[in-house]
Amino acid sequence: MTDVSASKSSLMGEGNAKVKRRNRNQVVLQGLGLGAISFAALMLIILVASLVSTGYKAFTQTHIALEVFVDPEEIPLEKLPRGGFRDVLLASLQAKIPGVDDRKELRKMQKLVSNGAQFELRDRIVADPTLIGKTISLNVPMSDPYDQLAKGLVKRDTPEAQRRVSDMEIAWFDTLDKAGMISQPLNFGLLTNADSRFPELAGLRGALVGSFWALLVCFMISFPLGIGAAIYLEEFAPRNRFSDMIEVNINNLAAVPSVVFGLLALAVFIGWFGLPRSAPLVGGMTLALMTMPTIIIATRAALKAVPPSIREAALGVGASKHQVVFGHVLPLAMPGVMTGTIIGLAQALGETAPLLLIGMNAFITSAPGTPLDSATALPTQIFIWADSPERGFVSRTSAAILVLLGFLVMMNAIAIHMRSKFERKW
Numbered sequence: 001m002t003d004v005s006a007s008k009s010s011l012m013g014e015g016n017a018k019v020k021r022r023n024r025n026q027v028v029l030q031g032l033g034l035g036a037i038s039f040a041a042l043m044l045i046i047l048v049a050s051l052v053s054t055g056y057k058a059f060t061q062t063h064i065a066l067e068v069f070v071d072p073e074e075i076p077l078e079k080l081p082r083g084g085f086r087d088v089l090l091a092s093l094q095a096k097i098p099g100v101d102d103r104k105e106l107r108k109m110q111k112l113v114s115n116g117a118q119f120e121l122r123d124r125i126v127a128d129p130t131l132i133g134k135t136i137s138l139n140v141p142m143s144d145p146y147d148q149l150a151k152g153l154v155k156r157d158t159p160e161a162q163r164r165v166s167d168m169e170i171a172w173f174d175t176l177d178k179a180g181m182i183s184q185p186l187n188f189g190l191l192t193n194a195d196s197r198f199p200e201l202a203g204l205r206g207a208l209v210g211s212f213w214a215l216l217v218c219f220m221i222s223f224p225l226g227i228g229a230a231i232y233l234e235e236f237a238p239r240n241r242f243s244d245m246i247e248v249n250i251n252n253l254a255a256v257p258s259v260v261f262g263l264l265a266l267a268v269f270i271g272w273f274g275l276p277r278s279a280p281l282v283g284g285m286t287l288a289l290m291t292m293p294t295i296i297i298a299t300r301a302a303l304k305a306v307p308p309s310i311r312e313a314a315l316g317v318g319a320s321k322h323q324v325v326f327g328h329v330l331p332l333a334m335p336g337v338m339t340g341t342i343i344g345l346a347q348a349l350g351e352t353a354p355l356l357l358i359g360m361n362a363f364i365t366s367a368p369g370t371p372l373d374s375a376t377a378l379p380t381q382i383f384i385w386a387d388s389p390e391r392g393f394v395s396r397t398s399a400a401i402l403v404l405l406g407f408l409v410m411m412n413a414i415a416i417h418m419r420s421k422f423e424r425k426w
Helices: 001-060 085-096 103-110 118-127 144-150 167-178 205-236 242-252 256-273 280-305 308-315 323-349 353-357 380-387 392-422
Strands: 062-071 133-141
Touching: 001 392, 062 085, 085 103, 085 118, 103 167, 118 133, 144 167, 144 392, 205 242, 205 280, 205 323, 205 380, 242 280, 256 280, 256 353, 280 323, 280 353, 308 323, 323 392, 353 380, 380 392
Parallel strands: none
Antiparallel strands: 062 133
């Protein structure tokens, strides 16, 4: 009797120890999970905070308001669109900063305003030649060193030899600032201008339009082909070694580094077919190669999620296999298909390596009008700006990354919205 009691007591103790160990392992597992999520969230916060802290300055641009007398002697009507537009702008600055006559100092004063100011003045006068002989108001960007000075990125207490602007130039800037001529409005040019060698004029319009064309081509190719391949493999293909091999290779293609697709596109589309470099058409075709496996996998998963009873009911009333798939199964699976497609396109929007290999990192100063025009894309534009030596491109690079992240978040939000709106629970 004593032995039985001892045995029961031992078994109960052993069982309690197992329960305690299991509970302890569960707590440790939950702790590790929370730690991983917290670490990922911390890294995300650091990334976004770093981008915002350096990129927010690019969303404003230092401007100078000038009263410009369009001197007929410098800009004669018969010589338009040629004329001394820079000299006219310089005369306007000299009127506000008198006492500067040395030619070297005058050249420095001329650099107060952006190089694009003379072209803006030229366009206004060419559009309305009656302005010749009149005084007009012009609000133009200041050049990058003074934009940096206005934003506090050039420290005034730094020794003059280590600054981009001298004490004399800072004094000119302060004079204009006290006269109320300097302002910092929102920099709409960041989205409406194309690329430029001058940071104060550089914008993302060309990259945005190039990305649009490339994604449109990518969607037009990858969406029908991906869905067609998925339907065949899931609904019609016989189950044999050949179909298994295709399925395994599609899964492997989804994990292939994007640079491999770039090399393939470089050899096939440009090398063999002779398609133009830097064209969104080639970029879209390259991105379609990358996106297609993702769409096929997502479509097959969505088709599998449709209950067999839908198929059986349709077959039971005499529908053919094609009618079952295209009339019942595919429409019910379409929310999952669209979600996978948007996620695939969002991934393609952020790809850089394949676009670099096909030349979509060229310096293009205008937005493409067609998919065959030379263009760049958002990720490659970021790469170009990050490689530029001018300090003004530092903040613009971070701002461009924020714009790209904004598009990615928006596309993922659309995917989540579509999934929650059209999702069906069986």
